[in-house]
């Protein structure tokens with residue numbers, strides 16, 4: 001039996017993590033039976049979720065989770081796509097996860113109001129006297145990482161412009177289709193829609209919400225994906241709040 005480790009609904013999203021949503025959707029797309037359990041980041045070497053266990057074998061990272069399950073089943077979430085579509089699929093995933101997510105992360109973690117009603121909840125198990133210091137250390141680390149990547153050197157207006165160009169590209173690819181590459185979901189739909197849902201949540205005070213929701217086809221797409229994969233919460237109660 002496979003178990004996917006992550007977190008269920010928070011911040012008016014099916015998971016606080018776009019990567020957990022992505023793996024959840026991809027396992028559903030592949031049609032495998034799996035359990036869901038709350039992640040314990042201290043128990044795995046990469047200290048990130050999602051991770052998967054499959055009869056004792058540990059697989060870390062959403063990309064390797066998909067590759068593992070596809071290899072086991074002998075089929076792929078890219079089946080039916082031609083070479084150009086497969087290339088575009090990977091590029092859209094990397095843009096959403098490697099770029100757009102950076103903007104979303106800064107909006108959630110580095111804006112005080114958003115941080116305190118959102119990611120601060122992850123620190124509820126840190127003893128009170130140490131909590132503020134630990135939270136500040138983590139936020140400083142995120143700010144430093146984003147500065148190193150270059151994203152943190154832009155003004156907020158510039159960052160949002162970059163996000164708007166990502167969203168234009170996704171909306172342009174989707175156009176009037178149900179999914180990114182036609183009428184059935186493929187690998188990139190899980191990755192891209194999870195990032196869109198994370199950016200579009202109205203839980204946080206961020207211009208990203210209206211940037212995503214300004215594209216009617218992206219709103220319909222998120223609704224379609226949510227109805228298909230997240231109609232019911234199958235995650236155990238969160239241990240983080």
Ligand SMILES: N[C@@H](CCC(=O)N[C@@H](CS)C(=O)NCC(=O)O)C(=O)O
Nearest residue numbers: 017018019047048049050061062063
């Ligand atoms: N490349 C990884 C990214 C996973 C990731 O960044 N997960 C975040 C949650 S959104 C995490 O576990 N962060 C904990 C930490 O960095 O300490 C994947 O695709 O699975």
